[in-house]
Amino acid sequence: AQSVSQHNHHVILSEAASLELGCNYSYGGTVNLFWYVQYPGQHLQLLLKYFSGDPLVKGIKGFEAEFIKSKFSFNLRKPSVQWSDTAEYFCAVSLYGGSQGNLIFGKGTKLSVKP
């Protein structure tokens, strides 16, 4: 069965530190890739997505992610985090043409940024 793995359950950083959250998926076919963020008490929001084209995707709030097909990875990065980035981050995959494009989520990574 297809799955999404997020390697870090909880990441703690100081402000201005660089961030990289890992995401790997298991599926050999074409995928669409997403990163979602859930700030405390708020809706799940789309940070960025990859459907095709340039594998380096830029999203909102200075986030970016790189799709490396050979590694089945879609890691999220930010060069300098802020306290306001404290949130839970979810990687998700939808299988192109399969299951109505249903999203398969990773277990999430909680990011805590210390001021």
Next chain:
Amino acid sequence: SQTIHQWPATLVQPVGSPLSLECTVEGTSNPNLYWYRQAAGRGLQLLFYSVGIGQISSEVPQNLSASRPQDRQFILSSKKLLLSDSGFYLCAWSLTGRYTFGSGTRLTVV
């Protein structure tokens, strides 16, 4: 603009009681609708999805059911709640691959 409404925001129910969570979508027609659950320490798990009125697909066998009586209404139900039904339930809709999520319902079964 498209919006999604989900209620209630929090719910505490005793074991064995029934459940009904409602989700409605505005500003779009014939969306795909989804119910996800996030249990403590786990990721978001797809429970049900619907591609049209009366069409429900279940991804995980469980104590819950879903119905779509109208194009923009999606209801999650249970006849008798279990402790293991506790969690955070999210409704979502999608159109052309773009997903929008509701604000969620935190259900605690006691």
